[in-house]
Amino acid sequence: MYDINRAESAVTQQDIKISASKVQVYYGDKHAIKDVDVEILDKTVTAFIGPSGCGKSTFLRCINRMNDTIPIARIEGKILLDGEDVYDRRVDPVQLRAKVGMVFQKPNPFPKSIYDNVAYGPRIHGLSRNKAELDEIVEKSLRGAALWNEVKDRLHEPGTGLSGGQQQRLCIARAVATAPEVLLMDEPCSALDPIATSQVEELIDQLRENFSVVIVTHSMQQAARVSQKTAFFHLGNLVEYGNTDDIFTNPQDSRTESYISGRIG
């Protein structure tokens, strides 16, 4: 039923990159995330699935503290990145976000040139000493996002002039350019057509070699295609977390089974 061939690549014993325990998120009075415990592995694609409003995006945004920008959001519990609590008082979210890159649902390139889009992160973090090094980072990132061949002749044209799929890959290149350790993707393909989607999915599979990738998706097929680990969220709870094959073929929880068979959500 699901194309899970690619996901079958063995999940060997890997390091734990992110470990969340007893995470609670409140939006004002609303308890949006309840007691989430999850361990995300390094060099693995982890998919968060679940019906709309189940809290998967909220939880994703907790990992790089993007929820800090929402004044009414309140977060409790611990999220450890390599053993360090990202919500520790001493952590500067700016440093954290350099380590934990993010790609958003809607492609949101800066209204600047393609080159400047990719170079922005390295520039503000001081990752290059001179123009040549910056050029190198930009090329490497664009190659990493499988976009180089399409844009190498027009690096100084506006990034907003690209097609939707290219824009999203540009955003991935931009996120990759700051050399993050974790890449968070919030429904990166929901605004893309099937061809662009398959390109981005291929890219995600390649990114796994260097990063720990966490992807939120509405599409169960996509989760099955790209991820090795899947977490199912429902009404703010993490219902089930395990190897993608197991979740899709042999769900333990009845809610997971209902969802993947299309009865809820």
Add this chain to the structure above:
Amino acid sequence: MTDIPMSSEAQPRGNSLLSQDARTRKRNATEKRFRMYGVIAIGIAMAALVILLTSIVSDGAGAFRQSYLSIPVALDAETLDPNGNRDPAEMSKVLTLSYGKVLDKAVETAVADSGIAIEGLTSTDTSNLISKEASAQLRNHVLADPEQVGQTVDFNVLVNGRVDGYFKRRVSMESAARDANTSPQQLQLADALKEQGKLVTRFNWNFITNPDASDQRPEAAGVGVAIIGSAYMMLVVLFLAVPIGVAASIYLEEFAPQNRWTDLIEVNISNLAAVPSIVFGILGLAAFINFVGLPQSAPIVGGLVLTLMTLPTIIISTRAALKSVPPSIRDAALGVGASKMQSIFHHVLPLAMPGILTGTIIGLAQALGETAPLLLIGMVAFVREFPAAPPEGLWDPASALPVQVYNWTQRADPAFIERASGAIIVLLIFLFCMNLLAIFLRRRFERRW
């Protein structure tokens, strides 16, 4: 079960699409009516604008043309330089009165030489042909170059406002007959001199460069001091209101926590935008002049008052511009690890720039045309001295364009009505240029992204 009529051609089941039913007709009529209201409203507005502009231009165009009498003036050395050493310091002791006598003689001679004979022309008519300002003009001219004394120089003398008005069709023979300040004979003389080419009407640069003049000499009045006063105030507003307003908006919009205090501030800013401008004048009088002790009639005080008045406008439009930047851009910047400040200054602010600029220039234009608060801080004073160059000049007395308009409309001589309309034209040209600049900047910044 009803029988379906068997027919080779398809019949519409309900109403035909080709004819409108009552409901549709009514809806369409409503729409048509609404459109008509819109067209009428725009028509009324356009008509009002056209009437306004025509009336101002037809009244004010005359201010840009001025009649001059070109006559040889014998600069009598004994009257103008009694000591005979051509020292400007000593010569300045000679009052304009003496220059007036020199001029009177020059006009009389010129009229006699021209061979014009008009019945009933009195010597007062002849000497009053020229402006009362002319003697001061001549005095400045001579003091600037004392070596001219003793020679006969050709001098362009301003003619009397009535005679000038006659050539602009404001004064007629009939009205002159009833007027103590002129007479039909004087106008006939002027006509004759014009025919001989001694009296010419040409573009009036002095209207733009001259300071105001007293009630008896409308022909010499200009908007020079008012333009400089307005320009100085705009400088003050630009350097105070723009940075303060933009900084306040960025803080309120991007950094300030959402609580009761910021709500209160927000409500107050909106209220301030609606406060009548004269109230700001009272505030300026109390705070800047009475409390701080800044001088009256000074552009610095006017600028400060206009800054207070413009701030809410700039803050509101800047906040609207910041709000209109899509949040996805902020997310994108934060997502690659930009700090809040970097995300705002690198991404949000450039995108909001067209809106900020438009709001700022509209605020400035509003300030440029503002009259009421300036009346209260003494800008309505009669100022003939040009203020010094900034920054010291900001503390010197000056006038402002809208105040000058107000001032001139209060004067008795109808020639000042023409000057007032002329000043309005100057003001409108400045406002038009500012709006043009706003449009240009908006286009330019929009094209960049």
